[in-house]
Amino acid sequence: MTKMKAVGYYKGLPITDSASFQDVLVEKPQPQANDLLVKVLAVSVNPVDTKIRQSTPEQTQVKIIGYDAVAEVVAVGTAVEDYQVGQRVYYAGTTQRPGSDAEFQLIDARLVALAPEKLTVSQAAALPLTALTAYELLFEKMGLIPAKNANNGKSLLVINGAGGVGSLAIQLAKWAGLTVIATASPKNHAWLKELGADYAVDYHQDLQQQITALGFDLLDNIVILHSTARYFDLAADLVGPFGHVGSIVGTTEKLDLARLKNKAASFDWEYMFAKSDYNYQLASQGAILKQISKLLDQGVLRTTLTQTITTGINATTMKKAHAIVEANAMVGKLVVTGPFNG
Numbered sequence: 001m002t003k004m005k006a007v008g009y010y011k012g013l014p015i016t017d018s019a020s021f022q023d024v025l026v027e028k029p030q031p032q033a034n035d036l037l038v039k040v041l042a043v044s045v046n047p048v049d050t051k052i053r054q055s056t057p058e059q060t061q062v063k064i065i066g067y068d069a070v071a072e073v074v075a076v077g078t079a080v081e082d083y084q085v086g087q088r089v090y091y092a093g094t095t096q097r098p099g100s101d102a103e104f105q106l107i108d109a110r111l112v113a114l115a116p117e118k119l120t121v122s123q124a125a126a127l128p129l130t131a132l133t134a135y136e137l138l139f140e141k142m143g144l145i146p147a148k149n150a151n152n153g154k155s156l157l158v159i160n161g162a163g164g165v166g167s168l169a170i171q172l173a174k175w176a177g178l179t180v181i182a183t184a185s186p187k188n189h190a191w192l193k194e195l196g197a198d199y200a201v202d203y204h205q206d207l208q209q210q211i212t213a214l215g216f217d218l219l220d221n222i223v224i225l226h227s228t229a230r231y232f233d234l235a236a237d238l239v240g241p242f243g244h245v246g247s248i249v250g251t252t253e254k255l256d257l258a259r260l261k262n263k264a265a266s267f268d269w270e271y272m273f274a275k276s277d278y279n280y281q282l283a284s285q286g287a288i289l290k291q292i293s294k295l296l297d298q299g300v301l302r303t304t305l306t307q308t309i310t311t312g313i314n315a316t317t318m319k320k321a322h323a324i325v326e327a328n329a330m331v332g333k334l335v336v337t338g339p340f341n342g
Helices: 047-055 121-125 128-141 164-175 186-195 207-213 228-238 257-263 282-297 315-326
Strands: 003-008 022-027 035-045 069-076 088-091 104-108 155-159 179-184 199-202 219-224 239-247 266-269 305-309 333-337
Touching: 035 088, 035 121, 035 315, 047 315, 069 104, 069 121, 088 121, 088 282, 121 305, 121 333, 128 164, 128 219, 128 239, 128 266, 128 282, 155 164, 155 228, 164 179, 164 186, 179 186, 186 199, 199 207, 207 228, 219 228, 228 239, 228 257, 239 257, 257 266, 305 315, 315 333
Parallel strands: 155 179, 155 219, 179 199, 219 239, 239 266, 305 333
Antiparallel strands: 003 022, 035 069, 035 104, 035 333, 069 088
16 A cells, blocks of 8 residues: 655644654545545644644544645546646645645545635645635625625624634625724734725724724624634624624633624624535535635735745644644744655
C-alpha cells in the first residue's frame, strides 16, 4: 500500500505538549464515485480546528484535521463530471472524513470550487471556511439577498469584525448594499475600513452608546462572532422589528430568546459543517465557493490572509499555527504552505 505524509494526533492535548501534533505516515486514499483525490498545497487554521483538536478523546487511530485548503486534483471518482486532473481547487471540506493536514485528501466534489485565478495559493487557502460561514449566515440564515446592492437601506453590526469570518462578512455585506458597523480594538480599525466597513467602533467601550452616537437607534441585522452570551443582551436591545441576530459561537450559558419576541426578531445559528454533517444540500457549498471565487477575481472581494508560515506543513509548524490562533487575537487569517516535510 502507498503511504503519504500527514500531521495528526491521538488525543486532544494542550498545544504545548510534544504529542499535540505528530508527523505520521498513513495510507494514501483512493477516490469513491463522488470524490476528488487532491494533493494539498496549503492549509489555513481556524478556531474550529483548535476546538476539535482540544476535544478529541484518546483513540488508537490517528486523527487528521484541517478544514481549509487549496489543492491540485490528482484523480477523480467515476461520478465526477465537473473537475479534471491538474485543476486547482479550494474548499473547507467536512469533519466527517480526514482533513487537509495530509499530503493527499479525499473530498466530495460537491464541496469544492476552482480556486480564484488571480490569487496566490496562500491567499486562496485563507478563505473557504470563513467565506462559506459568512455567506450562509448573511444570505441563507438571515435572509439577505446575495446580489450587488440588493439590500440598500439595511444595516448590519458585525461583532468581532477583524477576525476571519468578520473580515468576510464585512466585504460580502458591502457588496450586497448594507451599511456596516464593525467592532474591533482601535488598532484594528484601519483593517475594518480597508475591508469596507462604514463605521468602526471599539468593543472595549460602551457599544450601544457608540452606535447611538452614529445615528442608529435600531439595527436590521447583528452578527455575533465572539462570546455570544456576552453580547446577546446588547443585540436584543439593538435589533429592530423583524430583524435578525445571528451567531457562530456556541455557548453553554442560557440566552433569553424571549427578549426578541415582541420585536418578532429571529435568532440564527450558523455552523458551516451542518450541511456535510447531515448530507444537506452539499452542492450549495460548491456553488457558494464558485461565486466567491468569481467575486475575488473581479476584485469585489479581497483575501483576508495576514500571516503565512512557509517552512512546510509538519508537526512543528502546525503547533505554531494552532498556538497563534489559540491566542485569540487573530486579525484576518493564517496559512501554512506545503510541502509536507515532517
